[in-house]
Amino acid sequence: MDIEKVLHIVEQNNLKNIVQSISIPRHGCYNYEALLSVANFVEDRFREYGYIVEIDGFFYNGKEYKNIIATLRGINSKKEWLLIGAHYDSAMGSPGADDNASGVAVMLEVAKVIRETPVAEKIKFVAFTLEEPQAFDLKFIIGSSQFVKKFKKLGHKYKALILESVGYFSEMKGSQKLPAFTKGPDVGNFLGVVGNGKSNALLELFEQAKTFVPSLNLITHKVPMNGWLSLETRFSDHAPFWDAGFQAVMLTDTAMFRNPYYHTSQDTPEKLNFSFMTDVAKALLAAVLIKQSY
Numbered sequence: 001m002d003i004e005k006v007l008h009i010v011e012q013n014n015l016k017n018i019v020q021s022i023s024i025p026r027h028g029c030y031n032y033e034a035l036l037s038v039a040n041f042v043e044d045r046f047r048e049y050g051y052i053v054e055i056d057g058f059f060y061n062g063k064e065y066k067n068i069i070a071t072l073r074g075i076n077s078k079k080e081w082l083l084i085g086a087h088y089d090s091a092m093g094s095p096g097a098d099d100n101a102s103g104v105a106v107m108l109e110v111a112k113v114i115r116e117t118p119v120a121e122k123i124k125f126v127a128f129t130l131e132e133p134q135a136f137d138l139k140f141i142i143g144s145s146q147f148v149k150k151f152k153k154l155g156h157k158y159k160a161l162i163l164e165s166v167g168y169f170s171e172m173k174g175s176q177k178l179p180a181f182t183k184g185p186d187v188g189n190f191l192g193v194v195g196n197g198k199s200n201a202l203l204e205l206f207e208q209a210k211t212f213v214p215s216l217n218l219i220t221h222k223v224p225m226n227g228w229l230s231l232e233t234r235f236s237d238h239a240p241f242w243d244a245g246f247q248a249v250m251l252t253d254t255a256m257f258r259n260p261y262y263h264t265s266q267d268t269p270e271k272l273n274f275s276f277m278t279d280v281a282k283a284l285l286a287a288v289l290i291k292q293s294y
Contacts, residue, residue, distance in 0.1 A: 001117065003212055003289045007282040009113045015277050018045075018105035019167070019269045023097040026090045029135040032063060038088050039066060042104065042127045046070035049112045051125070058146050060130060067147050068127040070111065072120050079156050081124040082288065084110060086163040087131030087143065087237055091263040098259050098267050100131070102167030103251075106281045113285060119292045124158075128237050144237035148244050159202060160248035161287070164236040166191065166280045167272035168259040177257040179230040182221070188258035190217035191280055194233055195249040196226050196242050202249045202287075209286035216279035232256070251280065 022042075026035040046053050051070035058065055068088075069075055086103030090096025107125060114120050130142035151158075169189055170176070176188040193206045203220045210218050226242045227233035234242075235255075241248035253276075256262040261271055 001289055003286055006113060006117065006289060007212060007285055010109060010278055010281045010285070012274050012278045014109050014112070015105045015281065016269070016274050018108055019097055019101045019272065022088070022101045022104060023095040023269050025093060025095055026088070027092045027132065028065065028089050028130045029061070030092060031090075035089055035129070039068060039127070039129070042068050042088055042108070045108050046111065046125065049108075049115050051111065051115075056147055056150065060142060061134070061136075065129045065143065067129055067143050070125040071123070075124065078122075081156065081158050082122055082291065083124045083126060083158045083160040084163070084284070084288070085126040085128055085144070085160060085237055087128040089129050089132050091132045092135070093265055094263055094267045095265070096267055097269045097272055098167045098253070099165045099255060099262060100163070101269075102165060102272060102277055103163030106163050106166055106277060106284065109281050110284055110288075113281075114288065117289070119288060122292065123288070131237055140235075141237060141239060145240045148240040148246075152244050158241060158246045158248070160238060160241040160246060161202070161284065162236055162238040162241075162248060162250045163284075164238075164250050164252045165255040165259065165262075166251055166253050167274070167277050168253045169273035169276040170258065175258060176254065179232045179257065181230050184219065184221070188254070190219045191283065192252045192254050193218060193220045193249050194238075194252065195220070195222055195247075197222065197224065198242070198245070199247040199249050202247050205287040205291050206249070206283065208290050209283045212286040213279050213282045216276075216283055218283055251284065
């Protein structure tokens with residue numbers, strides 16, 4: 001497979017249009033109707049790209065929510081999957097352009113581009129809901145926890161690639177902060193790929209993917225003890241996969257450690273760098289295509 005030819009199909013304007021379309025406050029409690037509207041948008045895009053869309057629905061605090069699953073042959077067509085996921089809800093009071101319309105946009109663009117390759121049949125795309133802290137009880141990562149528990153019980157196995165805030169970029173010195181026990185640059189111009197001890201093989205895929213996207217500064221980072229020594233490394237939908245014993249990595253611009261508009265009303269599309277997001281999509285595609293080539 002000509003990986004470079006596939007990467008060339010990625011369109012920056014598609015990423016921008018998706019982010020602009022769904023960057024509205026869509027918190028699971030306070031913006032329930034808006035959340036449903038964004039869910040419909042995501043479902044429609046997956047169907048437009050030729051996927052079968054199925055719903056993993058559940059109730060939380062008296063309301064119904066849904067994880068959106070897209071595959072080429074249906075969720076019961078196989079038991080072992082490469083999963084590409086991103087959450088589509090936003091934090092309270094935030095339009096959530098970076099967190100996480102950016103991740104949803106990259107996921108959808110990858111789904112569109114990879115659709116015509118043999119690899120597509122092996123991928124399960126999942127748009128997770130209720131990743132953000134909820135009102136009253138402040139619980140979070142609810143949708144992905146529900147998903148992992150349900151499908152592990154059904155015998156499904158996963159290697160998961162989770163997109164979490166992948167649109168903010170800065171060349172300013174001092175723009176990058178770091179979690180405890182973590183070393184790295186102080187300039188926020190890189191994509192972080194975070195894995196646990198069990199996910200070495202996935203981290204290595206992204207090290208190989210670097211060669212296909214030379215304009216992207218990509219840094220892999222392995223955390224010990226499933227991230228419990230640095231809790232911020234667990235603050236997204238990869239954590240339930242780690243806890244269930246699956247390989248998983250999080251692709252991130254590091255969110256609150258870089259983006260000053262994180263979880264605020266100012267997390268809007270014009271703050272994002274869409275060239276950077278294009279490179280993120282290409283790196284993810286390269287990693288997936290490399291994985292399926294051996």
